Amino acid sequence: MKNIQDYFTIYKQSVWEKNTQSLIELYHDNVVIFDMWEHGYQTGITAWSAAIKDWLGSLGEERVNVIFEMIEIHEGDNAGFGSAVITFQAISATNTIIRSMRNRITVGFAKENEQWKVIHQHTSAPINSSLEAILNF
Numbered sequence: 001m002k003n004i005q006d007y008f009t010i011y012k013q014s015v016w017e018k019n020t021q022s023l024i025e026l027y028h029d030n031v032v033i034f035d036m037w038e039h040g041y042q043t044g045i046t047a048w049s050a051a052i053k054d055w056l057g058s059l060g061e062e063r064v065n066v067i068f069e070m071i072e073i074h075e076g077d078n079a080g081f082g083s084a085v086i087t088f089q090a091i092s093a094t095n096t097i098i099r100s101m102r103n104r105i106t107v108g109f110a111k112e113n114e115q116w117k118v119i120h121q122h123t124s125a126p127i128n129s130s131l132e133a134i135l136n137f
Helices: 003-015 020-024 045-056
Strands: 029-035 040-042 063-075 079-091 097-112 114-122
Touching: 003 063, 003 079, 003 114, 020 045, 040 045, 040 079, 040 114
Parallel strands: 029 114
Antiparallel strands: 029 040, 063 079, 079 097, 097 114
């Protein structure tokens, strides 16, 4: 990625196309992931690559439309971060939205050899007093 904004475009396109390699290439070898699903915490590109392959490989005929809103980017010389609200829409083979969910995402970037890579990614959702996720924000 030449600039941090590219992350949001490439991520969306890679997920829609189920292009695991393109999605994996966004991440640094030493990436740290705080995810809302199954493992919750993963380190390194090997573990994160397996999670990406499992996710995109499990979709069958479905596709996932990713929508980023409220994108904020802060970029320095060799470090930066972005945040957004991210919506995942599962799209059926007949182009119908069959389920969706919203999360918050914060992404930390490191720049090496003039290329930005994700070094840290954190997804979350606020919770109410009953400890239930509030995804409509």
